[in-house]
Amino acid sequence: MEKLAIGLMSGTSVDGIDAALVRLNGFGVHTKVDLIDFITLPFASNVSEEILQCMNINESNSALICSLNFKLGYLFANAAKKVCEKASIPLSKIDFIASHGQTIYHFPQQEGRFVKSTLQIGEPAVIAYETGVTVISNFRSMDMAAGGEGAPLVPYADFLLYRSNLKGRALQNIGGIGNVTVLPKQGTLDDVVAFDTGPGNMVIDELCKMLKGVPFDQDGKWASQGIVHKEIAESWLEMNFFKTSPPKSTGRELFGSQFTKQLLQNWRHLRDDDLIATATYFTALSIADSYTQFIFPKTYIDEMIIGGGGGYNETLLRMIKELLPNITVLTQEDIGFSSEAKEAVAFAILGNETMNGMPSNVPKATGAGSAVILGSITIPPNDRNIIGGRI
Ligand SMILES: Nc1ncnc2c1ncn2[C@@H]1O[C@H](COP(=O)(O)OP(=O)(O)OP(=O)(O)O)[C@@H](O)[C@H]1O
Numbered sequence: 040m041e042k043l044a045i046g047l048m049s050g051t052s053v054d055g056i057d058a059a060l061v062r063l064n065g066f067g068v069h070t071k072v073d074l075i076d077f078i079t080l081p082f083a084s085n086v087s088e089e090i091l092q093c094m095n096i097n098e099s100n101s102a103l104i105c106s107l108n109f110k111l112g113y114l115f116a117n118a119a120k121k122v123c124e125k126a127s128i129p130l131s132k133i134d135f136i137a138s139h140g141q142t143i144y145h146f147p148q149q150e151g152r153f154v155k156s157t158l159q160i161g162e163p164a165v166i167a168y169e170t171g172v173t174v175i176s177n178f179r180s181m182d183m184a185a186g187g188e189g190a191p192l193v194p195y196a197d198f199l200l201y202r203s204n205l206k207g208r209a210l211q212n213i214g215g216i217g218n219v220t221v222l223p224k225q226g227t228l229d230d231v232v233a234f235d236t237g238p239g240n241m242v243i244d245e246l247c248k249m250l251k252g253v254p255f256d257q258d259g260k261w262a263s264q265g266i267v268h269k270e271i272a273e274s275w276l277e278m279n280f281f282k283t284s285p286p287k288s289t290g291r292e293l294f295g296s297q298f299t300k301q302l303l304q305n306w307r308h309l310r311d312d313d314l315i316a317t318a319t320y321f322t323a324l325s326i327a328d329s330y331t332q333f334i335f336p337k338t339y340i341d342e343m344i345i346g347g348g349g350g351y352n353e354t355l356l357r358m359i360k361e362l363l364p365n366i367t368v369l370t371q372e373d374i375g376f377s378s379e380a381k382e383a384v385a386f387a388i389l390g391n392e393t394m395n396g397m398p399s400n401v402p403k404a405t406g407a408g409s410a411v412i413l414g415s416i417t418i419p420p421n422d423r424n425i426i427g428g429r430i
Pocket residue numbers: 049050051052053054212213214215216217239240244254255256257258259346347348349351352353379382
């Protein structure tokens with residue numbers, strides 16, 4: 040049966056809310072998905088600052104998180120309304136909204152008194168009330184309850200959309216964080232491997248903010264003008280995270296502003312453009328090294344397909360191609376999809392699985408003990424039929 044759904048995503052870059060309006064047919068391996076429309080609503084600078092403050096363990100507090108949860112709920116609801124307006128489709132025609140929310144903190148493993156846990160905020164009751172549409176949210180918690188890291192979750196959608204009988208594929212996302220889904224040629228869901236490769240644009244963005252007063256390195260321009268200090272980037276790769284075998288996930292906790300401040304302190308003698316070039320090479324190297332260590336020994340890869348905003352950084356793309364000369368490196372655009380919309384579409388697909396009672400984590404990717412149905416369902420205020428059988 041055909042369904043209309045909206046996927047909402049706000050990622051680790053904290054640049055804005057992506058909203059993808061999609062048409063879905065079927066579920067599981069029979070899923071067909073068409074992107075009808077897509078928007079990004081950038082965060083006002085005071086909102087992104089507040090989110091970053093909430094994420095910072097030294098600056099956050101419970102009042103801030105309490106308020107931001109609702110504030111983001113309204114912003115997510117607005118993004119859903121706006122994408123419907125753009126597509127001239129009334130909200131009343133939407134079957135469900137799948138909202139990833141904003142990750143505020145992520146402990147993939149226990150750290151001292153902090154137990155393994157993850158928190159995505161953006162109150163689903165507000166989204167359901169404001170739109171009158173059923174909302175699926177809190178996707179990561181059930182995977183973590185089942186022993187997983189709660190991330191990455193997109194691999195399930197990657198398997199449905201990009202598996203191939205002819206080619207081994209690696210879907211490389213370069214958002215704030217980098218993560219890869221490995222789809223062996225003729226593989227089944229059980230053959231899918233996925234993990235976070237390290238920083239995506241996070242360190243580059245931080246350097247651009249601190250050194251240039253701009254949010255990111257547009258098309259990789261600053262990096263293209265700088266000199267790469269390969270030996271310095273290689274020394275950053277000595278961190279334990281890069282040596283750990285998958286499953287593994289990471290975030291701003293490891294590669295956020297603290298990390299970049301430390302780099303600036305240690306390498307302050309380098310020219311600004313050289314630091315940005317070296318950080319860009321660091322991302323490229325961390326991706327290439329992940330493939331060499333953990334993917335190539337087990338799986339033949341024909342092509343890497345890059346998604347996420349990093350796909351627009353031409354210098355980063357060139358460096359990845361140079362470091363991995365034996366595989367074809369493409370972007371989502373090269374194969375007729377959208378780099379920006381990919382994750383929002385993926386969450387609409389995960390929401391569809393939940394509404395059909397299907398598990399959608401990939402235990403090998405997250406480390407969960409079993410495949411589980413993801414998400415919490417929030418019923419809109421006046422929908423009395425939903426428990427009676429529509430789910
Ligand atoms: N034209 C461009 N040139 C260079 N970099 C760009 C460009 N457009 C976007 N980016 C980068 O992409 C980032 C946003 O990427 P994206 O929206 O995929 O991240 P995200 O979804 O927030 O992160 P994650 O996938 O880790 O959750 C920006 O912060 C910027 O660094």
